[in-house]
Amino acid sequence: NRTLSNCKFQTLSFVNSDLRSLSVLDGDLQGTISSYSLPQSLEVLNIENARSSFLPTLSQIPNLKVFNIPDNIIVSTNYLPAFEKLTFVNCSNSQISGTVPETYCTIPNIDLKLNKFISIPNCFYCHWSVVSNWFSGNTQPLGTPSGFVCPFSVSQNIFRVLSVGEMLPFTGDNLGWGLTGSDQALHVVTPNKAFSYDFPPKSQGITEKLISFSSEVSVLFKWEYYDLTIGSVVFTQNSQNVTVVIIGQFDSSSKVFLNNIEYTPVSRNVTTIQLKLNTSFKEGFVVVRIQSTKTSTAFNSVYKRSFPIINSASIAPKTGGQVTLYGSFYYLNDNGEINPMPSTITPLPDTNTGRSLLQITEETQDLKVYVNGAQCPITFSNSSIVIFSAPSQTNGGFVNIIVENISYNFTSSKVLYYEVVNNECSQACQNDGTCVAGSCKCVGDYYGPTCQLKKPAANSYSLKSDETKPSATYSFEKVDFEFSLKSVQEISIDGSVVKQINTTDWKAQQVQVEGLGSATQYTSTQTTGDTSIDVIVAIIDKATTYQFAGVSMDLEPNQVKVSMNISNWDYDSSLNTLRAIFISSSKSTTNEDSCQSNEQEVGSQTNGDSLLSFTIKRSGAILFGQFINRMLSNKIIAFSDVEDLGVVSSINYVGINMPHCSQCLLDPDFSVLVDPQFDSNGSCKSNKAWVVPVAVVVPIVAVCALSVLGYIVLKKHFYLSRDGRSFKLTRRGSRPSKYSLDSIK
Structure with missing residues (x-):
């Protein structure tokens, strides 16, 4: 200055x-x-x-x-x-x-x-x-010329106004300076060119008014009211950014917030707002909020990536070698557009590995794979599979994998599994049983983890299925055991539960299942969106061998075979996975303790990180649960991690982890066995226990037709329990707002 x-x-x-x-x-x-x-x-x-x-x-x-x-x-x-x-x-x-x-x-x-x-x-x-x-005082008077007509105009005189009232801008010519004689609700932005008007709330009952700009000029304003609303939010993942299109009813100057962070629209009008986000924008639950001067509205949405996604991975040998990732990956077609994910996936046999591979017809661009920080050579890739050479690992189990695709990363420590080879049985096999690949292979009527148990006499119990819900009843003695699929959870990458689904209402019909015979199919009536839920309960009437996920199972008469399929789960994130929560507990049905053991005892057996079996002993009886750590995902054999979640309030929790699958099949079997010394009249001839074993096979299948085995789409849960003298396989449900072991007691 x-x-x-x-x-x-x-x-x-x-x-x-x-x-x-x-x-x-x-x-x-x-x-x-x-x-x-x-x-x-x-x-x-x-x-x-x-x-x-x-x-x-x-x-x-x-x-x-x-x-x-x-x-x-x-x-x-x-x-x-x-x-x-x-x-x-x-x-x-x-x-x-x-x-x-x-x-x-x-x-x-x-x-x-x-x-x-x-x-x-x-x-x-x-x-x-x-x-x-x-x-004033000008040498030549400057009064209004005779016959003068003011060339006054406004850009609009009809407005959309928020119900709470709002200030809206407008433009025009010769609007004045908003001085004496003008409407008090007028506000000058630029004299004569741009004004705003503070419209009253709907509660005042006014929808038109003659607005004075001065004593010489006025115009009639009319308006209609609307509420600030968001009707839909669509996220679209692109190679360099993420676009967000918000549809609803908006004012012209409202601010946009995603999870309380303000974003500037790249375009907007009264019904559509468009944003562009960085590729680093986090997947998951998104609160979209539109904030005007006097009010706001919010909309709960979910952003899920379309690539890169890994639905499953083949099991890697400890010595290293070829591994196949199945999912969705980005690549450009000849027109420079993102190639869509195919609606169906047809596997082809690989004669070199015995695994199924997909037809390779396109080349994925800008793709890298890292295992425990080491970059791996990619041998083949397209929009739905990536085949790479994995390094050797000293120890088996899960490893960290990173897939870099364009400017996006997929990172997980629960996708790629190196096989754990354990050929020794943890306990000696009894009654002429032999140890095969770490498990006892029993002969004759013997059964159980060490072949020490037998099936009870046919006349010591009865078995029937329910006609209205997925349930089968064993009529037995002395002890109640409950074994149930408590819930299906969606798990975030940090291990927290983000969603849990249950159901209780069913529609039943009789069906024929190939290889199993007559069965009852239960269809849930509580599903929403594209999710479909079915359960099939079959009572085995003759001995048969059942193949699933590369595992052979011998099914005996009077076993209960249940097939459940979770189809089209609505994930909150492409990184999230599923987990089925099974619970088991016991109680005595009599005050008489003929077996001299009324306290519950829980034991388990593992192979590497995965739970293979558990036992619950009470009043001389044992509930035995057995799992395999294999599954099918997209018709590909993969690893299913079974984890012991501990005991809460005398209830034993087991979690069966599944990948990011679009259709997930659960396939348990139920049967009863007893110790050879068990007396069906309820007394113990020795201190040995009798047992109710539960063999649970948990495969996960994407794009699996129901006609193959009547596999059904389950999104909820059921359990084996006892009511008086009966065991029941039945459904249970709850929907807590926050999910943890405590919330599903």
Whole structure:
């Protein structure tokens, strides 16, 4: 800033200056305009009573905002400079002649009294009653010309208004300055060009009003009310960004928040808002909030990536070698567009490995695979599979895998599993049983983890299925054991439960299942969206061998075979997986403790990280649960991690982990066995126990037709329990808002 007082100048020069404000007070500016060089950076020019005889030009100071030159003698020109950025002008008593530029219509503060103007713009005539004092004392009177009609206009006079009321902008010509005589709800943005109006709330019952801009000009405004709403939110994953399209009813200036972070729209109108997000935007639950000045609305949505996704992986040998990832991966077609994921997947046999591979017809772009930090060579890839060479691992079990695809990463420590080879049985096999691949192979009527148990006599119990719900009943003695599929959970990458689904209502019908005979199919009536849920319960009437997930199972008469399929699970994230929670517990049905053991005892056997079997002993009886750690995902044999979740309030919890599958099959079997010393009348001939074993096979199949084995789509759960003298396989359900072991007790 520079102030010069009581000075006489012949010339002034501010070459290469960034001066913003110049004041010349009570001085004498002689010479012509060419004698003075003013900086273009100047924003404030204040020349008061300095006997200046010239006016600066627009080209000299184009950024001028304050033009204050009262009490001078301007004789070298007959016009005011058409400054375009002025917010204040005072040229009073300076003997300026000529015309007032149109650009002065947009200046909020004006004082042009005591000059010699011969004409002014229409904007002043339109509102002469409130601006005439700005030109008082002009040598030539400047009143409104005879027959003058103001060329007033507004861009709109019909509006959409939020029910709570809102301030809406509009534009026009010759709108005035919002001074005396104008409507109090009018607010000036730019004089004569842009205004806003503060519309009342719907509760006032007003939908139209005559709006006064001055005593000379008014216009009728009409409006209708609406509520701020979000109807839908669509996330679309692209190669370089994520687009979000929000559909609803919006005002023109509302702010957009995703999970309380503000985002600037790339485009918007009253029904559609579009955002662009970075590729790092986190998957999962998203709260979309639209915030206007007086109200807001929110919408719960989910962002899920379409690539890269790994549904399953083949089991890796400890020595390393070929591994296949099944899922969805990004690649461009010949038109530069993202190739869509095929709706069906047809596996082809691989004669080298015995595993199923997909037809390889396209080349995935920008794809890398890392196992425990080491980059792996990729041998084949397309939009649905990636085949790579995995390194060797000293120990078996899960390893960390990273898939980099374009600018997105998939990271998980629960997808790629190295085989654990254990050929020794943890306990000696009894009754002529032999150890085969770490498990006892029993002969004759013997059964159990060490072949020490037998099936009870056929006349010691009865078995039947329920006609209204997925349930079968064993009528037995002395002890109640419950074994149930408590829930199906969605698990986030950090191991937390994000969703849990249960159901209780069913529709039943009789069906024939290939290889198993007559069965009852139960269809849930509580599903939503594309999710379909079925359960098939078959009571085995003759001995048969059942093959599943590369495992052979011998089914005996009076075993209960249950098939359950979770289809089209609505995941919250492409990184999330599923887990089935099984619970087991026991209680005595009599006060008599004939076997001298009324306290519950829990034991388990594992292979590496995976649970293979568990036992619950009470009152001399044992519930035996057995699992295999194999499954099918997209018709590919993969690893299923079974985990012991511990005991809570005398209930034993077991979790069976599944990958990010679109259809997930659970396939348990139920039967009863006893110790050879067990007396069906309820007494113990020795301290040996009798047992109720439960063999549970948990495969997961994507794109699996029901006709293959009547496999059904389950999203919920059932259990084996006892009511009085009966064991029951039946459904249970609960839906807590937060999920943990405590929430499913």
